[in-house]
Amino acid sequence: MSAVADAPTSAGGQSRFTKINEAVIRIAGNSQDGIQAIGGFLARLAGRSEQEVMTFMTIPSTISGGPSIFQVRIGSGEVLSAGDEADLLLCFYQHSYEDHIKSLKLGGIVLYDADHVTPKPEWQESYRHVGVNISGLTVEAIGGTGRDKGKNIYALGLLAKIYDLEVAKLKRLFSERFGGKDASILDNANACFDSGYNHSLENLLKSYQFYPGADKGGQQVVMNGNEALAYGLIAAGVRFGAGYPITPWSDIMELLRKELPKYGGSFIQCEDEIASVSMALGASWGGRVAVTGSSGPGISLKTEAIGWASMAEMPLIIVDVQRGGPSTGMPTNVEQSDLNIATFGGHGDSPRVVLAPSGVEDCFYTAIEAVNIARKYSTPVFILTDQGIATRIEAFPEPKLEQVCQDISPDLTPVAEHKPYDLSAPDGLTRHLAPGTRVASGKYPVVTGLEHDELGHPTGSPKVHLAMIAKRRNKLRKLASEIPLPKVHGPTEGQILLVGWGSSEGPMREAVDRARSVGDAISSINLKHINPLPNGLENIFKGFNHVFVVELNDEGLYGYGQLGSVLRARYADPKIQGINKVDGLTWKVKEILDRARALASAK
């Protein structure tokens, strides 16, 4: 919590509040305590107050119960990560207290449920302890039913008091959230909140107040990465999807199932992953790019059909919400270890496109780009997001929907003749006709996984195979030439260039800002286009002594992570090194900096 200066805010002239730029609040409890709801309300409130916000959560993979945390970082300035250290730890149980106290910065506040937590004397010195009988007081607040359901909202009341949050806006959020249900639910929520808000926190001397956020020049929307991706697909014009439940992909599927019918579309839950990708391909062939998706093992199962899509040059969107692997791995933890399967997964030479959104807002726009690339280049396109982005909540400027929403309905007007795999097409690209389109010549195309001639009929001719292999490769080279180079964050010359992809972007940029403020010559770039890579990266690399590839995957047999290996193979540049980790958690800014400095000084 960056406390700037005490400023008098009350009419009496007494300094009641300490003004702050940002706060990192970690809420620790069990998964059924509704701690995600507290975090969600805080994030939504921040978004409505034109503040920047980012959240981070861990959830157990068990069905019910198990420790769970939600961390929310609210800032009046730019927020790039969920924060390394917390300013305040709200803990509901002894295990929450003991397991998470180390995530608190020295001198930080521990707000604990005195009904369940016994503070340790040895920590009293280092952290300010504030105990409230949260469970008991919650029961009291809602009429003594003996259940402490609602203690999350009680605790939110406490936080609202400590951080001087806008009560009216919070209450509006409650009525939006609970309003449609039984009236007593909203009443109970308000009662819990008021009771917490009015609880006297005598031993906590100060309250805090955020500086107002910068004017964002318009409304912000608040959502998590999975929601942004699903809505992005809808905006892109996708109207059919098929999938199979798997964490953390399922949210996208559930949202599309609920929303697509309003737009005349369908999302089908299939019997397995293979059926899902197959059904989506059938719908894509029907004339409109369709989506399938999965996480972890589900992606492995889809690879044969994705190879077919590469061969038949069928547009398709495959969402991969990466999680800890291999195999069942760590289903509710984050990793970026599917770059290889997305880029190379499958037998034979089967080029495809891989895009990696860097955050929640980028999920929305990446979905639209993915659809447009799939259509234009007749290719399967992977969207590689991860568990970290999927579940974190961010506020971002509301997209101009009237401008970005697109109609990609198939054109069924008859044509004179047609060859989908036309080798003499001036742009080198394949065009499919949706079934239902009459071809006056009477010669109709076939789509197939066999090597084929221009009409799609099978051939064993080496000459045709060479030409078609080149066609499928060259179209992605053409795409590479159209991809914009990523912007360098920081000066274009220096000692260290950090290269990241996907969710590494925020913490990496924050690391650069922090390092530069103490004089280190560090810059960063984040790659969104993973396959093909943009042309000209070597010119960016030239400006730096070291190029460190920051990614959440293992360093592998040869010492480089998955993107690191690709960059090494492409540029054969020994200054490319890897900064990798697989502890199942998102990057901390400090981790990146410490590792980068150590690696640079190791030479």
Place this chain on the structure above:
Amino acid sequence: MSTLAFPLVSLPRTGSLDLTPVAPLLDADRKPLTKKEISADHPTWCPGCGDFSVLALYFKLIERRKLWHEKVTTVAGIGCSSRFPYFVQGHGAHFIHGRALPYASGVSISRPDLHVFVFGGDGDAFSIGGNHFTHTARRNIKLTYVVMDNQVYGLTKNQTSPTSPLGYKSKTDIWGSSDRPVNPVKQAVSAGATFVARASAMNPNHLLATMEAAMDHDGFSFIQCLSECVEFFPGAFDKAIPRKGGVFNEVPKEHDVTDEYAAYKLADEAWPGNFGIFYKADRPTKNANEAKIIADHKAKVQGLADWQILQKNFDRMK
């Protein structure tokens, strides 16, 4: 705000070919397609293969029912019989092994204006694609699935198939198959298929009538069509061919096609069994169910453009 590196672009419909617009053609002005117009590549099957007859009858069906090239989609997986789409002039898809049904389901649900025919073999349907057979049947997707059952893997040259009879000697069951074969009709009935029939490539009139009935059925229509592999399992179906001394027993007139248990029992009769429609039920299709969900949801957002519907969601996330 992020900007799109790849905004929507309008794409040329074809590559280097003639782009002159083609006038629409009224159905009334069109003549039924001839066999010559419907046939594409010459089939790659062995001489004498039962699949030739199924293909010829498919052509006849298209001709007789005045189906147009562009409205017929032919989908297949992998196997000898699955090469079907190459032999037909019409939009065709030759998909991966065992997955023709989910692919065709995607076509059927997203394009209700098309006829969807799926052709394949017993390996595709009951071995590698067994799971999809069950679930496509229970979803009651509107499409016609003709399984050309030859009781052997022909394309890979004589391995045991899921419908190979007990004792069948193949390269993988040198001492004779010991796994109980799948009974396709029983499988289809128990999975919830709403049209289940059995036919033979050796009885063209009966097969054509069955295919027509299948096409007219609103739902998942399945035909187990015996189709001899003359190369690896010659004579497999002789007992059902009268000119070879066998009997072609049609489903008894008194059989109640709406009675699931009767269908199941009839399907259990000794080889070569009966031919005809075993089971037929009227149950809402997945297509109809989805269409209803869509209609209900669209009614609630009547008059709004797509972006306005999405805007409503975004307004709730502010």
